Amino acid sequence: MNPAMNSAVTSTMNAGMAPIATPWFFYALAGLAVASGVAVITRRNAVHAALALIVTLLSVAGLYLMLYAPFVAGVQIIVYAGGIMVLFLFVIMLVNIERSSKERQFNRMWPVGLAAACALMALFVSAFTKGRTLFPDRMISLPESSNTQQIAGMLYGEAGRMGQYTFAFEIASLLLLVAILGAVIMTKKKI
């Protein structure tokens, strides 16, 4: 953290409400996210795993709030915890939990999973160690109160200029539209 940025963050804090016990909140949320993340993959009961996943998503939303990104936190809660997890539970509830929890796992994919997990871990470690030079550090000094406007500016552009991520955003929405159409076609026998 360079001094200029530090002072920017401090002034934001003084203007708004001063955060209290910030490291404690971080450790509590991060610990909760990790613990419930472990619970997601260790619970044999699928509904318990889904509930643990909700806790993970909520604590990650809390971490977004601590990063002065309230809009992302709100969207995380609405889309993932509120919408997608309800659909997850909807599907899981129709599964015979007792039979499926006693069933032996019949695929042999754990080496692939392990390799993928190790690769992801390596990515995180490298991002952690080299992150200082990889990412533009001015992002962190976004004032909390205009966070939504800043995101809108990046996605849609401002003052007649195309935003930084407009193209990627439009591509992503096209991809989602294709997925929606695919789902409709799969469920409809005759269109």
Next chain:
Amino acid sequence: MPNFIMSYLGSTVTPGEAGNQFWALMYVLIIFAGVSVAVICMNWIERKALAHFQVRLGPMRVGPHGLLQPIADAIKLMIKEDIIPAEADQFVFWIAPMIGLLAAFTVYTVIPFGPSQAVSDMNIGILFMLGVSSLGVLGIVVAGWASNSHYPLIGALRSSAQMVSYEVAMGLAIVSAILMTSMNADGADGTLSMIGIVRAQQAQHVWFLFKFFPLGLIAFAIFAIAMVAETNRAPFDLAEAESELTAGFHTEYSGLRWSLFMLAEYAAMIAVSSIAVTLWLGGWMRPFPNFLHAPAWDFIFSLFPCLTFAGLAAIAFIGTARMPSHSFFKVQRIGLAVFSALLGFIALLLLVIAIAGRSADMSLAARFNEGIGYVYWFVLKVAVFMYLFIWYRATWPRYRFDQLMKIGWKVMLPISLGVLMLTAIVGVLVK
């Protein structure tokens, strides 16, 4: 630290913004207590109103006109045996009512009862409200599953499908209201903050209900329908459809746990009504705050809370006078007379505050008077919605599930999309 406590009283921002933890906690406690009392009152009013709709008397035995019935019910529920079915998933069964209750009460942190009468003003206020209130369905879904029984499971499945479908139309209606906040004459940015939304209506001199007539009205109508579905109330109460599913998702619940579900349902009803009031009905603003803006008008409108309580006292007094003069009714008559006197005393107190605080200076009495006015108009508007919830329940038969889905996806979603686009187009043209 009395200075720390007293210094906030003259402030014009929420305790969250002022960074005053003591008053934030106080507001949380006041709102929690207020909502709980409102739920108790709502319980009585619903039973009485439904009874009168059906030409019955409703509760009459416990207290005068059954006024103490909710308290009797609460005591009964607390001492009732709390049964957990043997085959139920114990932990999930235990945690499900808590999820619903937590989600229903957490949203009250951002509800603006006045420009400074809220726990906090988040700049993502409406997003926060939508997100947290959508978590409430998890409680219902999980409760239905954990009961390990057929009817609750069907209730939970219906509820989750219903919530997911109506949230879409609801969200789009809200987006079109948020779009209106950006259409200021002075070019100020739009906002997601609940307080900012009401301030935008004040700056634009119009409730969003009447903006771009009839676009605001249609968006509001869609929200008003979707919010009934979101709270699982009649005619969309398929999750608990007592004629088909016994009691739906809470069939296996009893005692205190069941009452937590009821508390969560009513708290969620008040919360969604507050969203509707904030977005479309001008929140805490009294009628015509810009048009009838003079100290005399301010004073006349500040008399309304006093007049309301005086009217209630008069009704209670008429009830006392009309009580049959049989010795059997003696206790009830005294009780109602005391209740009437209590209401009259509150009216007197409000009158004193209104007169003491009629000057527009920044004295404590004036600030207090102002605050009472804000909270009064907000609560009055919410109360209209709460009465509508009862009225719907008394009037309309329950929808069939396929009809429900058809209305949600084929009627409300296209209309709300169309309204959103038209609002954007009109907004650009007007600008």
